[in-house]
Amino acid sequence: MRRGTSRGMMDVGHALLVYANAYKGQEHVMQFGIFSVSDITRDPVSGATPSEAERIDATVKAAVKAEEVGLDVFAIGEHHNPPFFSSSPTTLLAHIAALTKRLVVTTSTTLITTNDPVRIAEEYAMLQHLSKGRMDVMLGRGNTAPVYPWFGQDIRQGLPLALEHYNLLHRLWREDVVDWEGRFRTPLQGFTSTPRPLDDVPPFVWHGSIRTPEIAEQAAFYGDGFFANHIFWPKEHTQRMVEFYRQRFEHYGHGTAKQAIVGLGGQTYVAKNSQDAKNEFRPYFDEAPVYGHGPTLEEFTEMTPLAVGSPQEIIDKTLSFREYVGDYQRQLFLIDHAGLPAGAVQDQLELLGSEVIPVLRREMDARRDPEVPDAPTHQSLVTAKYGDAESRQPRPNANRGDNVTGGSPYQDTDEIARDESTGESTEEVSA
Amino acid sequence: MSEQATQPVFRLVVVNAGISDPSSTKLLGDRIAQSARDIAEQRGHTVTVTTLDLRELLPELSGALASGLLGPRFTSAVDALREADGVIASTPVYKAGPSGLFSSFFQVLDNDLLIAKPIALGATAGTARHALVVDEQMRSLFAYLRALSVPTSVFASTEDWQDKSLGTRIDRAAFELVLLIESGFERSVRGESWRQYQHEYGSAGGTELSIDLNSDLMRLATGGSLSPENAGITGIDEG
Numbered sequence: 001m002r003r004g005t006s007r008g009m010m011d012v013g014h015a016l017l018v019y020a021n022a023y024k025g026q027e028h029v030m031q032f033g034i035f036s037v038s039d040i041t042r043d044p045v046s047g048a049t050p051s052e053a054e055r056i057d058a059t060v061k062a063a064v065k066a067e068e069v070g071l072d073v074f075a076i077g078e079h080h081n082p083p084f085f086s087s088s089p090t091t092l093l094a095h096i097a098a099l100t101k102r103l104v105v106t107t108s109t110t111l112i113t114t115n116d117p118v119r120i121a122e123e124y125a126m127l128q129h130l131s132k133g134r135m136d137v138m139l140g141r142g143n144t145a146p147v148y149p150w151f152g153q154d155i156r157q158g159l160p161l162a163l164e165h166y167n168l169l170h171r172l173w174r175e176d177v178v179d180w181e182g183r184f185r186t187p188l189q190g191f192t193s194t195p196r197p198l199d200d201v202p203p204f205v206w207h208g209s210i211r212t213p214e215i216a217e218q219a220a221f222y223g224d225g226f227f228a229n230h231i232f233w234p235k236e237h238t239q240r241m242v243e244f245y246r247q248r249f250e251h252y253g254h255g256t257a258k259q260a261i262v263g264l265g266g267q268t269y270v271a272k273n274s275q276d277a278k279n280e281f282r283p284y285f286d287e288a289p290v291y292g293h294g295p296t297l298e299e300f301t302e303m304t305p306l307a308v309g310s311p312q313e314i315i316d317k318t319l320s321f322r323e324y325v326g327d328y329q330r331q332l333f334l335i336d337h338a339g340l341p342a343g344a345v346q347d348q349l350e351l352l353g354s355e356v357i358p359v360l361r362r363e364m365d366a367r368r369d370p371e372v373p374d375a376p377t378h379q380s381l382v383t384a385k386y387g388d389a390e391s392r393q394p395r396p397n398a399n400r401g402d403n404v405t406g407g408s409p410y411q412d413t414d415e416i417a418r419d420e421s422t423g424e425s426t427e428e429v430s431a
Numbered sequence: 432m433s434e435q436a437t438q439p440v441f442r443l444v445v446v447n448a449g450i451s452d453p454s455s456t457k458l459l460g461d462r463i464a465q466s467a468r469d470i471a472e473q474r475g476h477t478v479t480v481t482t483l484d485l486r487e488l489l490p491e492l493s494g495a496l497a498s499g500l501l502g503p504r505f506t507s508a509v510d511a512l513r514e515a516d517g518v519i520a521s522t523p524v525y526k527a528g529p530s531g532l533f534s535s536f537f538q539v540l541d542n543d544l545l546i547a548k549p550i551a552l553g554a555t556a557g558t559a560r561h562a563l564v565v566d567e568q569m570r571s572l573f574a575y576l577r578a579l580s581v582p583t584s585v586f587a588s589t590e591d592w593q594d595k596s597l598g599t600r601i602d603r604a605a606f607e608l609v610l611l612i613e614s615g616f617e618r619s620v621r622g623e624s625w626r627q628y629q630h631e632y633g634s635a636g637g638t639e640l641s642i643d644l645n646s647d648l649m650r651l652a653t654g655g656s657l658s659p660e661n662a663g664i665t666g667i668d669e670g
Contacts, residue, residue, distance in 0.1 A: 240632075
């Protein structure tokens with residue numbers, strides 16, 4: 001939906017920029033954005049390592065810039081050890097939401113294993129209120145074994161932990177009062193997670209996974225989104241998991257397979273011409289954590305979704321993704337890791353916003369199957385739940401000091417309970 | 432698994448970690464393969480032999496070790512091993528162990544690729560003092576990969592090449608290999624018992640794509656619960 005543009009553009013006359021400008025202030029059928037790991041890495045060219053303060057500051061500026069150049073989404077990871085800074089994603093994202101007007105803030109990923117799902121429910125509902133719904137959340141397990149015991153958990157139980165925690169999180173955002181008992185956390189009796197989600201519409205959830213069918217199954221069961229990291233791995237991994245998720249999404253009756261909600265990662269480095277891009281990026285690639293000192297830039301480009309080159313090369317490679325995952329709703333690019341300096345990240349955003357994303361929007365629009373749904377937003381979820389009716393605005397009853405015994409913490413709870421007793425639907429299964 | 436009911440052709444794959452050409456390691460692998468071919472053909476089978484010279488994979492090895500990404504040569508090696516009915520693995524001994532190239536190659540492969548596959552083991556060295564490398568080091572590697580090593584190990588130090596008994600051991604190992612292929616052991620294990628082995632999604636050279644929707648974890652994924660006393664959950668993925 002169009003909300004009107006809020007800024008004037010200086011550069012006129014460039015067809016692509018005009019096109020990009022026309023899109024600003026609009027919610028998109030397909031969202032484009034950036035995601036950051038929050039690594040603080042020595043710049044292999046200058047030899048300098050940014051301080052935590054510098055890197056955090058640069059990340060906020062990159063997010064603000066992302067909105068400025070017409071991108072839709074900013075995502076940050078969660079880590080609890082150096083050299084990463086992002087231990088507290090909701091604090092960072094609330095700050096970014098306050099500095100922006102249109103940008104959707106999200107995570108890549110929020111650790112559903114080592115975080116208490118009760119705290120996730122509370123913190124992200126709060127973020128949802130402060131951002132006026134301009135947020136969602138992506139859940140992941142985390143694969144750093146030592147982190148688990150720091151939070152009282154065990155990585156060997158990582159998968160059942162993730163699955164059970166999400167089952168609880170799903171209920172905490174949908175039921176005012178929750179009684180719950182499971183394997184991994186203390187039972188809850190008459191617990192109410194506050195604040196209730198904005199408009200009583202839970203944040204949209206993406207489940208991130210590379211090759212765990214159980215996670216894809218859970219995403220499909222609940223009708224949530226599925227996000228494939230799509231960085232280090234050959235496309236076959238992504239293709240298989242997305243295909244399974246789409247099939248199961250249809251099985252659980254949320255729509256047809258092509259209507260399932262899919263997001264992809266990707267990694268790019270763009271410059272005006274191809275050779276500059278390769279020359280500029282190569283030293284960062286060669287010494288990058290995870291894949292550095294291994295395959296060459298050319299091999300990695302050939303074998304994985306990495307795209308390094310001119311705007312046209314980035315466009316061509318990105319357009320090829322839909323050929324093996326189908327039409328999808330969200331594309332996030334990694335552009336700020338391995339020690340790339342803040343200035344280079346700003347330049348990347350400038351080029352992506354002016355020369356890459358506008359073309360991708362146009363070309364993806366032209367190719368998209370008309371039955372494929374738009375990227376979910378808070379507004380679209382509110383409309384789906386209430387139509388033209390007013391959304392629910394929970395108002396607590398006066399504190400009787402006995403909320404823990406259950407009952408009706410909100411003034412309209414009795415009414416809600418009556419609605420549910422008609423058996424119209426059990427949200428837990430079909431929402 | 433797309434195994435056919437009968438295998439009209441025995442597909443042998445030689446994995447050669449010898450570096451020079453010609454090399455005694457390659458020669459040893461080839462002689463075992465040739466012997467197996469002769470024996471199998473006498474018994475009425477058709478045989479194809481494919482040789483993987485690991486030296487040619489060297490440019491892709493650093494990337495595979497650092498990131499797990501397999502380049503095109505690695506990928507075709509995996510394809511050949513996946514389709515093999517029998518494998519002959521031959522390595523030089525360096526510093527009292529199989530060569531680093533040999534060990535690295537098998538460490539990069541996924542754990543399911545060689546399950547129940549018959550494999551003949553050979554090693555060459557400059558001195559007989561390395562004779563136990565095959566039994567003490569190579570066997571444990573292939574035991575981990577759940578491959579089926581033939582009983583006879585073929586070790587050849589410099590002096591063995593002048594001794595007819597090397598030829599006898601080669602023929603013995605080759606005969607054992609042919610019998611194991613003939614028995615259909617791999618096919619039966621993969622056909623009837625595959626689910627008894629722990630797998631990773633996408634393993635076995637990209638063929639392990641079955642998903643058990645009735646596992647405890649799948650029930651948990653779809654809103655079910657784990658009973659608190661049920662401590663042993665099967666199929667937990669540590670990846």
